[in-house]
Amino acid sequence: MINGTVFNLQRYSLHDGPGIRTTVFLKGCPARCWWCHNPESQSPLPEIAFSQNLCIACGACRPVCPNLLSRESCSGCGACADACPTGARELVGRVMSVEEAMGSVLKDRFFYEDSGGGVTFSGGEPLSQPQFLKALLAACREEEIHTAVDTAGICAPESLLDIAPLTDLFLFDLKCAAPERHREGTGADHAAILENLERLGRAQARIWIRIPVVPGFNDSVKEMEALAALAARVHGVRQVWLLPYHGSWGAKPARFGLEAAQPAQEAMAPSQESLEHYARLFRDKGLDTRIGGA
Numbered sequence: 001m002i003n004g005t006v007f008n009l010q011r012y013s014l015h016d017g018p019g020i021r022t023t024v025f026l027k028g029c030p031a032r033c034w035w036c037h038n039p040e041s042q043s044p045l046p047e048i049a050f051s052q053n054l055c056i057a058c059g060a061c062r063p064v065c066p067n068l069l070s071r072e073s074c075s076g077c078g079a080c081a082d083a084c085p086t087g088a089r090e091l092v093g094r095v096m097s098v099e100e101a102m103g104s105v106l107k108d109r110f111f112y113e114d115s116g117g118g119v120t121f122s123g124g125e126p127l128s129q130p131q132f133l134k135a136l137l138a139a140c141r142e143e144e145i146h147t148a149v150d151t152a153g154i155c156a157p158e159s160l161l162d163i164a165p166l167t168d169l170f171l172f173d174l175k176c177a178a179p180e181r182h183r184e185g186t187g188a189d190h191a192a193i194l195e196n197l198e199r200l201g202r203a204q205a206r207i208w209i210r211i212p213v214v215p216g217f218n219d220s221v222k223e224m225e226a227l228a229a230l231a232a233r234v235h236g237v238r239q240v241w242l243l244p245y246h247g248s249w250g251a252k253p254a255r256f257g258l259e260a261a262q263p264a265q266e267a268m269a270p271s272q273e274s275l276e277h278y279a280r281l282f283r284d285k286g287l288d289t290r291i292g293g294a
Contacts (some may be wrong), residue, residue: 004132019117028128041124118146
């Protein structure tokens, strides 16, 4: 039996591929993007989120915690969350079997069929759990459910190509075209990501490129022109989506004992005028380009 760790299972999703979808969020990500909207995805293990504003200091969690509420030694058992009467402590992430995950996925099969939707596997980086992801994709293929994988390409090439025949659509996240800037903003190797994108193109995968437009990081004409040129040369790119940055995630890092990243946390969302201008740069390259979710 193959198990994996899931931190969210979002039904009736409209922004992670075509139609109505269920998005399965897998834990674990090697990148550290300073604008990360899902910091709970970074660790591969279940972990406790703590909301200080909900805590009433009742002490109900202390008798049940074998590690005296130390985040460093937390085993992710969830006992403190079960004991908390206000929800100040929450266990994020649970180990699931393929059968358990598919049980949730199949509940909305009617909506997939009626809307041309399906299932999207996201994260984190879903290819951080390659065996679990492949087993889920294979199970969806057996049920004739459309599949999408939302990846940043931060994975072994072998793992990526292994799932390509089971994946109907790749939502491939690109951050920026400048290698050093990319490493500064994400901590990840830019060259390896581009090589994986090109591998998918050669494998005749169907690809939608998604670009978060982050003020202070990649929101310049020069950067968008470079990204447009990059996207245009990759075989298999069907659409490009420009995703405007928003700061609604700003309170999340503190819940997981993480420092809020700078400078993007304080950045303003890009204007609609700027987004339209950037979109034209991609359309000039012959790319079907849209603004917003996908």
